Structures are given as C-alpha cells and as structure tokens.
Amino acid sequence: MPSALIIGASRGIGLEFARQYLAADWRVFGTFRGEADRIQLRDMGVQTLKLDVLDANDLAAASWQLDGENFDVVVMNAGVYGPRTSSIQKPPTLEEFDQVMRTNVLSSMRLMPLVSPLLTRPRGTLAFVSSRMGSIAETSASYGMLYRVSKAAVNMVGKLAHSDFAPLGIRVITLHPGWVRTDMGGPNADVDPADSVSGMRRVIGEPMAYPGGGFFDYCGQSLAW
Numbered sequence: 394m395p396s397a398l399i400i401g402a403s404r405g406i407g408l409e410f411a412r413q414y415l416a417a418d419w420r421v422f423g424t425f426r427g428e429a430d431r432i433q434l435r436d437m438g439v440q441t442l443k444l445d446v447l448d449a450n451d452l453a454a455a456s457w458q459l460d461g462e463n464f465d466v467v468v469m470n471a472g473v474y475g476p477r478t479s480s481i482q483k484p485p486t487l488e489e490f491d492q493v494m495r496t497n498v499l500s501s502m503r504l505m506p507l508v509s510p511l512l513t514r515p516r517g518t519l520a521f522v523s524s525r526m527g528s529i530a531e532t533s534a535s536y537g538m539l540y541r542v543s544k545a546a547v548n549m550v551g552k553l554a555h556s557d558f559a560p561l562g563i564r565v566i567t568l569h570p571g572w573v574r575t576d577m578g579g580p581n582a583d584v585d586p587a588d589s590v591s592g593m594r595r596v597i598g599e600p601m602a603y604p605g606g607g608f609f610d611y612c613g614q615s616l617a618w
C-alpha cells in the first residue's frame with residue numbers, strides 16, 4: 394500500500410490531500426496543531442503527528458515518531474500568507490517578517506533532514522506546495538510582498554533539495570495549487586480544493602511527464618522560476 398506524509402493536514406489544501414490519498418487507499422500520515430484537528434484526522438483514518446513547524450521540540454518528536462517509516466510522497470504544505478497589505482510601499486514589521494519567513498522558509502529548511510531519509514528510493518517524491526506568487530520571472534506587482542518573498546525562498550529550498558536528493562533517487566518538485574478556496578485563498582478564489590488537489594496528485598503521480606527539479610501548476614503547466 395503506498396503511503397503519504399502531509400505536513401499541515403488540518404484544513405484547506407493539506408486536508409484535501411489527506412482525504413484524496415485515503416480515498417485512493419493510501420496510508421496517510423498527517424500533521425496537526427490543534428486537538429480538534431487531531432480528532433478529525435484520526436476519525437478519517439489519518440495517522441496523526443503533532444507538529445507546529447516553528448517548534449523545535451515538535452520537530453524532534455516527529456523525527457523520533459517517524460523513525461523507520463517509509464513514504465512514497467511527502468507534501469510540504471504548511472504555510473501562512475501574513476499581512477494582506479504588505480507591499481513595497483508598506484513593508485512588514487519585524488514580527489510579521491519573522492512569522493511568515495520562519496513558517497514558510499525556515500521550517501522547509503529544517504524539515505529536509507527529517508523527511509528526506511523517509512522517502513522511498515528510487516521512486517519517492519517530495520512536493521513543495523509553493524505558489525506562482527513566488528515566481529520572480531512572473532512578478533508584475535508588489536502586493537503580497539512578504540508572502541511572495543517567502544515563496545521565492547521556498548522555491549530555492551526546493552531547487553536545493555532537488556540538487557542534493559536527485560542523485561539519491563528522490564524526486565523533488567515544486568507546485569502551484571492555483572488560487573484555491575481555503576481560509577488562505579478566501580471565498581472568491583477560483584479553484585475548488587478538490588480540483589486543485591486532484592490536479593497536483595496527478596502531477597505528483599507522473600514522474601516521467603513532470604520530472605524532478607520542475608515547477609508546475611495544478612494543471613501540469615510548467616512555470617518559470
């Protein structure tokens with residue numbers, strides 16, 4: 394039975410990944426922070442792990458709990474947007490900067506040594522749920538500046554992981570889920586979480602069409618870095 398680890402499975406896109414992999418008869422591990430989320434995930438059939446990605450104790454405990462597990466897919470999904478108003482005209486405060494950069498970037502870096510040994514070789518896939526807003530090539534406005542900067546950095550973490558892990562047989566891809574109706578995307582977003590995640594699962598599941606080192610949207614379109 395194939396298996397997946399979803400970092401940030403409590404709601405939105407991460408929860409939908411857990412749902413869809415379970416429905417496809419995968420063994421699913423998912424991380425949560427709140428007790429209600431643990432119960433919800435457990436009742437769905439997810440094997441739960443408490444992980445606040447900012448908490449060094451949680452990271453150490455997760456590493457210990459996952460020792461000996463093997464995953465075909467690890468989805469690095471947890472993330473925050475931060476202040477809606479951030480732009481060149483309105484730079485973030487130190488607190489805002491720390492929260493977004495630590496959650497999105499530092500945690501991606503710190504999770505690499507934890508998750509990479511758990512991926513099956515030679516076919517395991519590590520997928521970063523990043524954003525088109527992190528594409529430097531496609532940038533045409535400064536709104537969402539802090540989030541954009543954090544996702545550009547996440548994209549670099551994905552590229553660095555690809556360069557180190559490809560020789561080990563681990564495929565690393567970076568994904569854009571679309572603008573998705575979640576707490577982060579809001580009610581006016583144009584993509585349903587189910588469609589976003591089924592598209593990303595297809596990309597994850599087709600390594601020949603979507604090779605390691607690439608940046609793809611949920612429809613499989615290749616994006617410029």
Ligand SMILES: NC(=O)c1ccc[n+]([C@@H]2O[C@H](COP(=O)([O-])OP(=O)(O)OC[C@H]3O[C@@H](n4cnc5c(N)ncnc54)[C@H](OP(=O)(O)O)[C@@H]3O)[C@@H](O)[C@H]2O)c1
Pocket residue numbers: 400401402403404405406407425426427430444445446447470471472473474496522523524525569570571572573574575576577578579582
């Ligand atoms: N929605 C969109 O339109 C969109 C577009 C492009 C990219 N993305 C990316 O897709 C990913 C998921 O977004 P979403 O729309 O599903 O957002 P969401 O509904 O706001 O969910 C965010 C997820 O991240 C988790 N998380 C946040 N901070 C965390 C921390 N310190 N430790 C552990 N988990 C933490 C949350 O857990 P809690 O429930 O415990 O807070 C939740 O599971 C993010 O990386 C986001 O940047 C989303």
